[in-house]
Every structure is written in structure tokens, then in C-alpha cells.
Amino acid sequence: MRLIHLKLAARNVRRQPHRTIALGGAVAFSALVMALISGFVNGMDLAIQDNVTLYSGGHVLISGYTASWSGRLQNRFADDTVAKTVESTGSGIRTVSSIAQSRATVVFGTREIQLMLRGVDWSRDQLYHDSLILTGGDWKGLEDSRTMLMSAQTADRFGLAAGDQVIVRLSTASGQQNVTDYKVAAIYDDGAAGGMNTAFVAFGDLTADLNMKSDEQQQIAVFLKNSAAAEEAAQAITAGLSAQGFTVSRGSASNAGASGAAAPQNSSTGSDSFVSSITGGAGTAVSGSSQGGGRRLSQGEAVYYVSTIKELAGEIGSALGSIRWIGYAVFILMLIVSATGISNSYRMVLLERTKEIGMLRCIGYKKKDVFSSFIWEGILLAGGAALVGIVLALPMGFGIGFIPFNPHGDFGAALVQGHLRFAPTLGQFLLILVFVTIVAIAAVFLPARRAAEVVPVEALRKTA
Amino acid sequence: MTDIRSVKMKFLHARLTSKLSIVLFGLVLIFSARAQGGPPRGGGGGPMGGIGLPLGFLEQNKDYKFPDDITKYTATDFLMLVRRTDIRSSFYNSDMSATISMVTVSPDRGTFANKEQIFRRDKDDAFLMLMVEPESRKGQGMLRVENNMWRYDPTSRKFTHTTLKDTYENSTVTNNDFRRWQRSIDYSVSKLSTGTLGNYKVIIGELKANNDEVPFPYIKMYIEADRKIVLKIEEFSLSMKLLRTAYYTQYVQIGDSFVPTVQIFQDGLIPEKRSQVTYTNISTKALPDYYFTKEYLERVSQ
Numbered sequence: 001m002r003l004i005h006l007k008l009a010a011r012n013v014r015r016q017p018h019r020t021i022a023l024g025g026a027v028a029f030s031a032l033v034m035a036l037i038s039g040f041v042n043g044m045d046l047a048i049q050d051n052v053t054l055y056s057g058g059h060v061l062i063s064g065y066t067a068s069w070s071g072r073l074q075n076r077f078a079d080d081t082v083a084k085t086v087e088s089t090g091s092g093i094r095t096v097s098s099i100a101q102s103r104a105t106v107v108f109g110t111r112e113i114q115l116m117l118r119g120v121d122w123s124r125d126q127l128y129h130d131s132l133i134l135t136g137g138d139w140k141g142l143e144d145s146r147t148m149l150m151s152a153q154t155a156d157r158f159g160l161a162a163g164d165q166v167i168v169r170l171s172t173a174s175g176q177q178n179v180t181d182y183k184v185a186a187i188y189d190d191g192a193a194g195g196m197n198t199a200f201v202a203f204g205d206l207t208a209d210l211n212m213k214s215d216e217q218q219q220i221a222v223f224l225k226n227s228a229a230a231e232e233a234a235q236a237i238t239a240g241l242s243a244q245g246f247t248v249s250r251g252s253a254s255n256a257g258a259s260g261a262a263a264p265q266n267s268s269t270g271s272d273s274f275v276s277s278i279t280g281g282a283g284t285a286v287s288g289s290s291q292g293g294g295r296r297l298s299q300g301e302a303v304y305y306v307s308t309i310k311e312l313a314g315e316i317g318s319a320l321g322s323i324r325w326i327g328y329a330v331f332i333l334m335l336i337v338s339a340t341g342i343s344n345s346y347r348m349v350l351l352e353r354t355k356e357i358g359m360l361r362c363i364g365y366k367k368k369d370v371f372s373s374f375i376w377e378g379i380l381l382a383g384g385a386a387l388v389g390i391v392l393a394l395p396m397g398f399g400i401g402f403i404p405f406n407p408h409g410d411f412g413a414a415l416v417q418g419h420l421r422f423a424p425t426l427g428q429f430l431l432i433l434v435f436v437t438i439v440a441i442a443a444v445f446l447p448a449r450r451a452a453e454v455v456p457v458e459a460l461r462k463t464a
Numbered sequence: 465m466t467d468i469r470s471v472k473m474k475f476l477h478a479r480l481t482s483k484l485s486i487v488l489f490g491l492v493l494i495f496s497a498r499a500q501g502g503p504p505r506g507g508g509g510g511p512m513g514g515i516g517l518p519l520g521f522l523e524q525n526k527d528y529k530f531p532d533d534i535t536k537y538t539a540t541d542f543l544m545l546v547r548r549t550d551i552r553s554s555f556y557n558s559d560m561s562a563t564i565s566m567v568t569v570s571p572d573r574g575t576f577a578n579k580e581q582i583f584r585r586d587k588d589d590a591f592l593m594l595m596v597e598p599e600s601r602k603g604q605g606m607l608r609v610e611n612n613m614w615r616y617d618p619t620s621r622k623f624t625h626t627t628l629k630d631t632y633e634n635s636t637v638t639n640n641d642f643r644r645w646q647r648s649i650d651y652s653v654s655k656l657s658t659g660t661l662g663n664y665k666v667i668i669g670e671l672k673a674n675n676d677e678v679p680f681p682y683i684k685m686y687i688e689a690d691r692k693i694v695l696k697i698e699e700f701s702l703s704m705k706l707l708r709t710a711y712y713t714q715y716v717q718i719g720d721s722f723v724p725t726v727q728i729f730q731d732g733l734i735p736e737k738r739s740q741v742t743y744t745n746i747s748t749k750a751l752p753d754y755y756f757t758k759e760y761l762e763r764v765s766q
Contacts, residue, residue, distance in 0.1 A: 024475065068676075068677065070677060071676065072677065090545070107733045107734060110570055110572070110734050110736050110737075111571070112572065112733075118637065150531050167733055169701070169707070170677070171629070171679075172702060174676040174677050175676075175679060176673070176676055176677070176678065176679060176680070176681050176700045176701075176702050177629075177679055177680055177699075177701045177707055178702040178703055179701040179702075179703050179705040179707065179733065180703055211676070211702060221609035259714060334534070397600060
């Protein structure tokens with residue numbers, strides 16, 4: 001590259017500011033939209049992972065299912081070795097805690113609501129203490145027996161305050177109906193927790209309600225120091241448990257159980273049941289024959305599922321993937337329109353500058369010099385415009401982040417404290433810049449080649 | 465002469481062969497038609513079978529002699545009485561179809577009504593239910609077959625697995641209420657007493673579930689001994705809290721069966737919440753086997 005080409009290109013870009021602004025504006029707008037979309041999708045992705053960690057109780061979940069007398073898998077297990085094996089698998093683990101949960105109906109007066117009820121060992125909890133903001137009551141109140149931490153949304157709906165008593169109806173681990181009482185000890189800001197409306201109670205209280213023995217649990221939640229390491233941690237845990245002789249599968253029970261649901265069940269009660277999801281609470285689970293390649297499990301035999309927040313975020317994550325692809329499609333359409341504009345403009349430029357090109361050729365400019373100056377002009381115009389678009393996207397993106405959204409809406413789980421998170425990366429910006437530049441080169445290529453082909457004498461004669 | 469006899473014999477053989485062929489052809493036609501045309505007359509593919517029923521469930525109860533005095537009932541007598549109500553409310557010798565009208569009153573959601581068409585084959589513990597009203601939900605269906613249960617949504621064209629203990633359409637009715645009764649299998653008698661319910665003398669039996677997979681661990685049944693029909697059932701949680709009360713206020717006799725045509729289910733935790741289920745147009749006409757398939761539910765829902 002010769003500096004003269006760049007200088008000439010820069011001068012040409014400045015020569016007609018109106019046209020430059022019109023062309024550059026279109027390119028800048030495309031880059032701005034793309035930068036905003038990629039930044040927000042990234043932010044939503046991170047928010048979903050944080051919120052799913054809150055929903056599920058950890059970055060990696062190990063769920064245990066034990067075959068009952070009827071061959072059905074019940075979401076419960078009693079084996080200390082599992083927790084010990086999990087703890088010994090890696091240094092990246094922050095906490096390992098037992099979790100019990102159930103889909104429950106909370107009744108207050110004549111009103112009722114269905115929500116997830118999770119049993120947490122408050123003495124070992126760090127996740128919820130660090131993440132949830134209390135709007136009523138306090139953490140100390142939750143140390144009492146049969147107390148509940150409820151979301152503000154649920155409390156508002158019922159007109160509840162700390163100290164009120166509610167009735168909870170749920171299914172035990174084996175699928176029987178049970179009803180118990182709880183006192184609301186604290187209320188948390190669900191808007192700051194991705195719209196989550198899970199209610200929390202002491203682990204021991206919930207296992208008693210689920211009619212589980214004191215040494216039984218449903219899940220082990222692993223909270224990692226770095227959430228990005230969830231996949232590696234899950235693999236290490238799966239390998240560790242397998243080495244100990246446990247039957248372990250990766251992914252959620254709902255996937256593995258799909259075949260089991262279709263399998264005939266033996267119970268005379270006929271209360272056939274199915275685990276709707278790994279976080280779908282207690283209750284009888286899939287048929288025991290769903291495991292081990294169709295082998296029926298004997299009574300007391302247990303199987304384990306190891307899942308990560310990435311897998312649990314699956315559905316919302318795939319929706320985000322769609323948004324990302326829609327963004328790409330819009331970006332490409334905008335670029336095509338801009339590229340057509342650039343190409344047409346440079347054809348006009350070619351006509352306007354025919355005499356000038358002829359003059360340049362006469363004083364010693366070669367064909368490739370003319371070609372290069374045109375290409376550089378396109379690169380400067382489009383690259384500069386893309387840069388402007390990206391720079392403008394930053395204040396806009398962070399500004400949009402201040403707008404409050406409904407945390408209980410469809411995309412509540414993708415919000416951080418009711419706001420969109422703008423989390424762009426340098427790599428994405430560079431990609432946008434490179435892509436825009438390539439498109440600009442492609443758009444200018446033909447006019448540049450035609451400009452290079454101009455015969456100097458003919459050009460001077462025609463424009464004299 | 466020998467030739468004439470031989471010709472006659474040949475002629476007789478030919479006639480016999482032709483007649484046998486016609487008979488055989490007729491038999492083939494009949495069996496083919498039966499194979500394609502669904503269950504035999506009377507429905508259900510043969511009498512007195514039963515998926516999930518203990519051996520002798522139906523037969524043992526036939527000639528059981530119940531005490532004349534309701535105060536003399538023992539636990540065994542009462543369990544046999546429960547079994548009698550189970551058998552009489554079901555259709556083991558035929559299929560059953562009916563129209564179900566359901567009205568639910570809820571303090572939260574107000575009053576809403578829907579209408580369904582139900583097809584039952586109690587022998588196989590199978591049923592198919594199709595929503596007819598409201599118009600917006602027409603075509604939604606539920607199928608129970610081979611101990612599995614699915615819901616079908618024609619809009620998304622998807623089957624989702626459901627369970628017997630799940631409530632139906634946010635009402636106080638569970639999916640189990642549409643199925644055959646089999647309380648005498650799931651429960652054992654723990655306490656007996658007598659009393660009156662309105663004008664009727666009833667035996668009150670407190671029952672405990674036989675295993676931990678029965679949705680309601682405890683129930684209290686009020687059975688009118690004279691007609692041997694259930695009038696009221698209270699269902700309790702593991703913590704012995706009343707979860708639901710079912711009232712069977714009207715019965716219709718169809719053949720040997722006594723069908724509770726009006727059933728009222730009142731929530732135990734929110735007494736203002738209740739549902740009334742009414743059975744009309746009850747028929748015991750045989751139903752084709754394909755009614756109890758996912759393919760049919762999918763097709764008929766369109």
C-alpha cells in the first residue's frame with residue numbers, strides 16, 4: 001500500500017460531505033443495530049445463567065432417583081458417598097449443598113397459587129444470602145422452624161406480610177398428597193431475581209413434608225467459583241460418580257424419562273406420574289425400566305442425573321439463539337441495502353471523476369493505483385461509518401439498560417433486576433468492523449475496476 | 465356300473481368340496497370382518513377381564529352375603545361393600561360413552577363451564593375424553609391407555625404426559641375421577657361406624673392407603689348399605705387435613721351398573737371452590753379399539 005492512495009482516498013471521502021454522510025449513515029446504522037443486538041443478546045445470555053443458577057440452586061445439579069416397590073423412580077436418594085464424591089472432584093467448587101423441592105399450591109384465605117417450593121440448608125447457603133434482596137422480614141427469622149421466604153410478587157398477590165400464616169399443599173416424594181402450614185418470615189424482591197417466584201423453606205421442614213427420611217435428599221447443588229466451568233465440573237462429577245460404581249447419566253431426567261413414560265407401569269394404584277423437569281419437584285418419577293437400556297431397576301436401586309445451568313437454561317437459551325439469528329439476518333439485509341447504495345454511488349463517482357482519472361493516468365498513475373484509491377475510499381467510508389455506529393451503540397446500549405422492564409414477563413429470566421444487561425465484547429465489535437469492510441470492498445470492486453480501465457486520452461477527450 | 469358309481473362319487477366329492485369351500489370362505493369373511501370391525505358385541509373384547517385387577521376381583525364379590533344389620537359390618541364386609549360399589553359404578557362387560565358437563569365455581573377465577581365427550585373401557589382401565597365446549601378449547605383431549613396418560617392440544621399438535629392425580633382444567637376434579645373406581649384395591653379399612661346422611665342410613669368407613677403411591681393416604685367413605693352406593697367421600701392428606709369432599713348425589717342404573725350421574729367435588733382447603741360433574745347420554749354401545757389410540761385422538765381433534 002502506498003500512502004498516496006490512502007491520502008487520495010481520504011481527500012475524496014471529505015470532498016462531498018453530504019454524500020459521505022448519507023452513505024456512511026446507512027452503514028453506521030447497520031453496525032449500530034448489530035452492535036446493540038449482539039451486546040444485548042450477550043447480556044441476556046449471562047443474565048439467564050445467573051437467574052437459572054438462582055432457580056436451580058447451583059451451577060451443577062446432581063439429581064437422584066430411587067426405584068420404589070412398584071418399580072417407579074422416586075426423586076429421592078440416601079447415599080452420603082454421592083456428596084463426598086462430588087466434593088472430592090475438583091478445586092473449583094465453592095459450596096455443595098443438599099436440595100429438596102416440590103411444586104406446591106400455597107393457599108391463603110380463598111386464594112391459591114402454584115409455585116416451586118425449595119428446601120435450603122440455610123446454615124450452609126451462600127447463593128441466596130448473596131443474591132436475594134429482602135424487602136420484608138429478615139434472614140434471622142428464617143432460622144425458625146416452619147418458616148418461609150416468599151417472593152414479593154406472591155406476597156403482593158395474596159396481600160401477605162412477614163408473620164402471616166399460609167397453607168401449603170404438595171405431593172410427597174412417592175406422590176401422596178400432603179398439607180402443612182408455614183409462617184412467612186421474609187419476602188424477597190423477585191424483580192431483582194429475574195422474576196423468580198420460588199418460595200424457600202428450611203431443608204429439614206420440606207423433606208419432612210415430602211415424607212422423606214432424615215438422611216434422604218433429592219438433589220445436590222454444586223455452586224462453582226466460576227460458572228463458565230460448569231461443563232467441565234459436570235464431566236468430572238459424572239466420571240467421579242461412575243468410577244464409584246453409581247449409575248449416572250448426563251442431562252435432565254425429563255429427557256431420559258421420555259421413554260419411561262411410555263413404558264407400562266405395574267402399580268395397582270395407577271397413579272402414574274412423570275417428572276416434568278429436573279426442577280419439576282418431587283413426586284413419583286419415571287418408570288424404572290427407562291434406565292439402563294430398558295433394564296428394570298430393583299427396589300432401592302438408584303440412578304443419578306448430572307445437569308448444568310447451560311442445559312437447564314436450554315429453552316430460554318434457544319430463544320436467545322433465535323434472536324441472535326434474527327439480528328444477523330437484519331444486519332445482512334441492511335448491509336445488502338447499504339452495499340447497493342455504495343456500489344451505485346461509486347458508479348456515479350466514476351462518471352464524475354472520469355476527467356480527473358484521465359489526468360491522473362496522464363501524470364503517471366497506473367491502473368492499479370486508480371483501483372487502489374477507489375477501494376481505499378470504500379474501506380475508509382464503510383470502516384469509519386461502522387466505527388461510528390459501534391461507538392454510538394455503547395451509550396445507547398448502556399442507556400437502554402436503565403429502562404425498567406417487567407421482570408414477570410416472558411423474558412423476565414433474561415433480565416437483571418428488571419433491566420436489560422448490555423454486555424458487548426471486543427471480539428464481536430471487531431467482527432462487525434471486518435464484515436462491514438469486506439462488504440464495502442465487494443461493493444466498490446466493480447466501479448473501481450471500471451475506473452482503472454478508463455483510457456486517459458478518451459477520458460480527456462470526452463470530458464473536454 | 466363301476467364307472468357310474470365312480471362318476472357319482474366324483475360328483476358327490478365335487479359338491480362336498482364346493483360346499484366346504486363356501487363354508488370356509490364364509491368363516492374367513494366373518495373372522496376378517498371381526499378382526500377389522502373392533503370388539504365383539506357387548507364391547508370390551510370379551511367379558512370379565514381387567515387390567516390391574518387382582519385375581520377374582522369381580523367373581524368373589526358376586527355372591528358375597530352382606531349383613532342385614534349395618535351395625536354388624538366387619539372390616540371385611542365393608543371392604544367387600546366398597547368392592548361392590550367399585551364394580552357397580554364401572555362397566556366391565558361393556559364399553560361406556562357419555563357426555564360430561566362440568567361447572568366449576570372458584571373464588572379466584574369465577575364460574576366456568578365446559579362439556580366433554582368421554583369413552584371408557586373399564587376392563588382395560590382406558591378412557592378417551594374430548595372437549596366439546598367451550599368453542600375455544602374444542603378438540604383438546606385426554607387419553608389413558610396401558611397405564612399411561614396423555615393430554616393433546618390440537619393447536620400445538622403435541623401430546624404431553626399427565627397423571628391421574630393432576631387436577632382437570634383448574635377445577636377440583638382430578639383425572640382419576642373420570643376413570644373406573646378401584647378403591648377396594650388401593651385401601652384397607654381402619655375404622656367403621658354408622659350414621660345418617662340426610663335421610664339415608666350410612667356405614668362410614670375410614671380407609672388407609674395400602675401403599676405410599678396412592679394420592680390420598682386416607683379417605684372416609686359414606687356408603688348407603690341398602691342400595692350399596694357411595695354417597696360421600698372425604699379425602700385426607702398425609703397430615704390428616706381434609707383435602708376434598710366428593711358428593712355423589714344422583715345415580716342411574718344401566719344394566720348391572722349404578723352410575724353416579726351427578727358428582728360434586730368440594731375443595732377442603734378452599735370450601736368456596738367446587739365443581740359439579742354431570743353425566744348424560746350414557747351409552748354402553750361397543751366402541752372400536754382404535755378409539756383408545758393416540759392416532760385417533762390426534763385425528764378426531766382436528
